[in-house]
Amino acid sequence: MYGPLIDGLIERLRCLPGVGAKSAQRMALYLLERDKPAAERLAQTLLEAVAKVNRCQYCRMLTEETVCRICSGSRRNKQIVCVVESPADLYAIEQAGGFLGIYFVLYGHLSPIDGVGPDVLGIPQLLDQLQKNQVEELILATNLTLEGETTAHFIGDKARALNVKVSRIAYGVPMGGELEYVDGGTLNLALESRKSL
Amino acid sequence: MRCENQQGFLLHSRPYSDTSLLVDLFTQEFGRVRCVAKGFRKAHKKGVSRTLFPHVEYTFDWTGRSELKTLIRAEVVQTPSFLRDEALYMGLYINELLYRLMQEQECTEYFYAAYKGFIGRLFSGGAMEAQLRLIEMRLLEELGFGLVLGIDADTGDRLVAGSLYQYTPEIGLQLARDQRHVDVFLGQHLLAVEAQNWESCDALKIAKKILRSTIDFYLDGRPLNSRELYRQYRMSAAQAQTQ
Numbered sequence: 001m002y003g004p005l006i007d008g009l010i011e012r013l014r015c016l017p018g019v020g021a022k023s024a025q026r027m028a029l030y031l032l033e034r035d036k037p038a039a040e041r042l043a044q045t046l047l048e049a050v051a052k053v054n055r056c057q058y059c060r061m062l063t064e065e066t067v068c069r070i071c072s073g074s075r076r077n078k079q080i081v082c083v084v085e086s087p088a089d090l091y092a093i094e095q096a097g098g099f100l101g102i103y104f105v106l107y108g109h110l111s112p113i114d115g116v117g118p119d120v121l122g123i124p125q126l127l128d129q130l131q132k133n134q135v136e137e138l139i140l141a142t143n144l145t146l147e148g149e150t151t152a153h154f155i156g157d158k159a160r161a162l163n164v165k166v167s168r169i170a171y172g173v174p175m176g177g178e179l180e181y182v183d184g185g186t187l188n189l190a191l192e193s194r195k196s197l
Numbered sequence: 198m199r200c201e202n203q204q205g206f207l208l209h210s211r212p213y214s215d216t217s218l219l220v221d222l223f224t225q226e227f228g229r230v231r232c233v234a235k236g237f238r239k240a241h242k243k244g245v246s247r248t249l250f251p252h253v254e255y256t257f258d259w260t261g262r263s264e265l266k267t268l269i270r271a272e273v274v275q276t277p278s279f280l281r282d283e284a285l286y287m288g289l290y291i292n293e294l295l296y297r298l299m300q301e302q303e304c305t306e307y308f309y310a311a312y313k314g315f316i317g318r319l320f321s322g323g324a325m326e327a328q329l330r331l332i333e334m335r336l337l338e339e340l341g342f343g344l345v346l347g348i349d350a351d352t353g354d355r356l357v358a359g360s361l362y363q364y365t366p367e368i369g370l371q372l373a374r375d376q377r378h379v380d381v382f383l384g385q386h387l388l389a390v391e392a393q394n395w396e397s398c399d400a401l402k403i404a405k406k407i408l409r410s411t412i413d414f415y416l417d418g419r420p421l422n423s424r425e426l427y428r429q430y431r432m433s434a435a436q437a438q439t440q
Contacts, residue, residue: 018215112293112422113209118429146251149279150289154430161436184276185250 006032058129060105060122062087070094070102077101079136083126083155085109085143093141101139104129109147110154123155130164137165144171144189170195199260203227204274206312207249208292212238220249220268222257223295223312228303232259232268252288252316253277264301283434284319286427287329291315293423294333297416298340308339327395330404333412342415344407345369346391356384364407366414380406 013024031039056068080101106121142148156166172190205224213219218234258270350369361373373381389400
């Protein structure tokens with residue numbers, strides 16, 4: 001409608017999550033019409049990022065170096081590894097600030113129907129690292145869905161066979177949560193994984 | 198068309214757009230139904246998402262005329278929980294089997310009861326191998342591929358207890374031409390499988406072999422990934438036991 005370049009830009013912007021035809025058009029027109037310098041910076045940064053960002057060779061997190069800042073940080077306890085499903089989960093735990101170990105990002109969960117097996121998630125690499133780095137504890141922080149549980153279960157069994165202490169993040173009542181409003185499944189799990197005071 | 202108060206289980210869900218899910222349900226009256234569950238990934242007011250769980254019975258409402266329905270309501274019949282250990286892998290296996298073999302909207306009230314009973318037994322624990330073989334047989338029967346185990350396919354006569362037979366999917370049992378072949382079964386054992394008499398260990402092994410070749414035949418090259426996952430689980434379980 002606008003010409004091949006503009007139409008092309010609108011089409012490319014639609015690859016972003018949550019961006020449909022209308023939003024893509026708004027974004028493209030804004031960049032071209034009102035803020036061309038910003039568009040240039042965006043294009044440059046995007047190209048650079050695509051060229052330089054890779055996965056950390058230890059935790060598979062996105063990084064510009066070979067080893068990410070968390071894995072190379074001197075204050076980090078490398079004997080405690082936390083397994084998460086996605087980089088967003090890693091950010092969430094980092095922002096909470098209570099964890100000082102290192103991570104391993106799976107980029108998904110085991111799902112037989114979708115054809116996602118242990119190799120796709122880098123589980124052999126994780127097990128290899130557990131052995132090489134003499135890891136003391138493996139914390140499984142996958143989601144509380146059936147796939148997340150299966151993944152935790154599967155990795156837990158393999159790690160235990162390597163004599164690594166395995167733990168699963170606790171589930172239960174959220175902070176500030178009122179029991180009356182918590183669903184039955186969560187309440188049952190909270191009672192099951194209760195701890196003594 | 199609106200369907201209300203349909204009992205069913207979730208077979209599989211995958212993310213669909215930002216906040217929705219694409220769900221495959223196995224329901225009592227309509228068999229497999231595929232729905233879009235709009236907004237089901239969005240956090241609820243109290244911070245709990247409406248994500249659905251497999252192996253849990255729900256009451257569903259959906260609407261829509263096309264093959265892809267819109268899920269309106271999903272209410273748990275009993276409090277959801279997760280299967281553990283070996284039962285978890287069996288639960289994944291049976292769901293993948295249903296997902297791959299059952300066509301959409303096949304009527305399956307009889308099989309639904311069997312599936313529900315099987316899931317119940319997975320939660321209550323105990324030996325499951327015979328149960329797994331039975332549910333596989335029921336599923337094949339339901340799909341019209343039921344095994345005929347007591348009869349010689351060539352002659353139509355009952356099997357002879359002392360003779361050796363070979364099994365071919367879609368054909369059935371025939372007198373073994375090459376008796377040294379690995380997959381040759383004794384009539385007596387085949388009759389035990391037919392009578393679901395699992396006391397002899399061989400009956401379970403034979404049922405497993407026959408069912409596996411039949412299931413693989415109807416899968417027609419499609420993978421069954423949960424089987425490989427279960428194999429790996431068994432390996433690490435055996436490793437842990439030897440330590």
